Amino acid sequence: MTKSVSILMGSESDREIAKKAETILDKLGVQYETKVLSSHRNHKELDKYVETSKADVFITIAGLSAALPGFVASLSTKPVIGVPVSGKLNLDSILAIVQLPSGVPVGTVGLDNGTNAALLAAEILALSDIEVSKKLIQYRSGQL
16 A cells, blocks of 8 residues: 655645655655645635545644644644744744644644655654655665
């Protein structure tokens, strides 16, 4: 069974961060899908997408109130990785993701760090996918 990742952006302005994640997932041979779905502007579509997604891990990229990671985590028991987006007040998106209530965990990486989000997603997939595990070892040794 092929493992996959869903990269969700709160808005099109997050595209450059998503590209960082896509670059890593391409190198590791991990399938992914990238979509713009705002928890504020089109929450019904986001709700339907998360509930029907075949992805094994979600990477959620969000700034300002950074509601997207928590919203996705509330709809799924699959791992969710939050990528806070830098802005005028960098602490806003970081705190919104790392301070989610107990029972709705979201793994959080550094500001704008789509690279680490993709690597963390791959590490999760590698727990049950030997090919991804091998590619991660190659990547970390500088062979990819």
